[in-house]
Amino acid sequence: MDLDTTKTQVLSDTQISLSRSIIAIGAFDGVHRGHQALISAAVNEARTAKVPSVVWTFDPPPKVVFGRVPQLCTLEEKLARITRLGADYIVVASFNRHxxxxxxxxxxxxxxxxxxxxxxxxxxxxxxxxxxxDVGDLASCFNVNIATPVNCDAGEPVSSTRIRALRAAGRQTEADSLQGAFDKVSQFTGRLLTEDLRFKETTQ
Ligand SMILES: Cc1cc2nc3c(=O)[nH]c(=O)nc-3n(C[C@H](O)[C@H](O)[C@H](O)COP(=O)(O)O)c2cc1C
Ligand SMILES: Nc1ncnc2c1ncn2[C@@H]1O[C@H](COP(=O)(O)OP(=O)(O)OP(=O)(O)O)[C@@H](O)[C@H]1O
Incomplete structure (x- = not known):
């Protein structure tokens, strides 16, 4: 199926307001195969229900802000990868200590x-x-769908932490296979509706 990757709209968390939606939430650093499955499940459910899909993410990833880890992918690459998964909206919350x-x-x-x-x-x-x-608190307000963990071929869960460790050890091919490559997704092609983000949208 050909996806129109120019329709995804990127907003800040203070701008978004919708009468209906289905949301996927996470830091999604690297948008690896586990993240892709979680986001795709939300997008597919939204398409079936004919409601907008929303991916709610944080920039920079919270673990990076708290100085615990290096960032795996830029915001632009994250938006490009999420756009490719067919989300209608991406909400970017600027994550800082405030x-x-x-x-x-x-x-x-x-x-x-x-x-x-x-x-x-x-x-x-x-x-x-x-x-x-936690998930219990979320479930006290909303219907919550818990993602089935995606494991690598050796049976370990795919995680940003593992991919960071593989990259640090120079094991790029293994890291690439956990992250899951898309063709031609280094540039974001959707519509940026906020001035706050730290890169400019690609001119079509
Ligand atoms: C409103 C808000 C406040 C948060 N405050 C903290 C915090 O004080 N310390 C922390 O380590 N993470 C904090 N986080 C980050 C979350 O623990 C978590 O990383 C984030 O919700 C993304 O989820 P994920 O890590 O499962 O992708 C906060 C997240 C949100 C949405
Ligand atoms: N392998 C996976 N399969 C399914 N869901 C996953 C997987 N890895 C992460 N998730 C879920 O995706 C959301 C975003 O995860 P997050 O950005 O914290 O990724 P992570 O790989 O767990 O990162 P880190 O290793 O830095 O903690 C979370 O709700 C998390 O539970």
């Missing part, structure tokens, strides 16, 4: 502005100041 202090309740209120009929996350998803919110 944002990190937001309460779990306040984040749930933010999500509520999209009126989601379901939200896709992994089992270990946390949110809010000091990671105080």
């Amino acid at each position: 944002y990190a202090a937001k309460s779990a309740k306040s984040f749930l209120d933010d999500l509520g502005r999209c009126n989601p009929s379901s939200i896709h996350v992994g089992q270990d998803f946390r949110f809010g100041r000091k990671q105080s919110g």
Whole structure:
């Protein structure tokens, strides 16, 4: 199927407001094969239900902001890869120490502005100041869809952490295979509706 990758709209978390949606949430650093499965499940459910799909992400990834890890991919590459998966909207929350202090309740209120009929996350998803919110808290407000973990051929879960370690060890082919390559996705081709992001949209 040919995807029109010019229709995805990128907004900040303060701009988004929808009467219906299906949301996938995560840092999605590298948009690896596990992330792709989670996002695709949300996009497919949204298409079937004929409601907009929303991928809600954070830039830079929280683990990078807290100085724990190097970033795997640029924001532009992340947006390009998510666009390729067919999301209607990508919400980018600028993640800094001020944002990190937001309460779990306040984040749930933010999500509520999209009126989601379901939200896709992994089992270990946390949110809010000091990671105080978990999947149970999310499920007390919304229908939650827990992603089935995607493992590599050797049976280990695919994760950004593993890909970072493989790249640091110079094992690029293995890292590429976990990250899952797309053709021609280094440039974002959707519509950028926020001035806040740190790169310019490609002119068509
Ligand atoms: C409103 C909000 C506040 C957060 N505050 C913190 C925090 O204080 N410390 C922290 O390590 N992570 C914090 N996070 C990051 C989350 O723990 C988590 O990394 C993020 O929701 C993305 O989920 P993922 O890591 O499963 O992709 C916060 C996230 C949100 C949405
Ligand atoms: N292999 C996987 N299969 C399915 N879902 C996954 C997989 N890896 C991560 N997820 C889910 O995707 C969402 C975003 O994950 P996140 O960005 O934290 O990736 P990660 O690979 O776990 O990163 P890190 O290794 O840096 O913690 C989370 O809800 C997480 O549970």
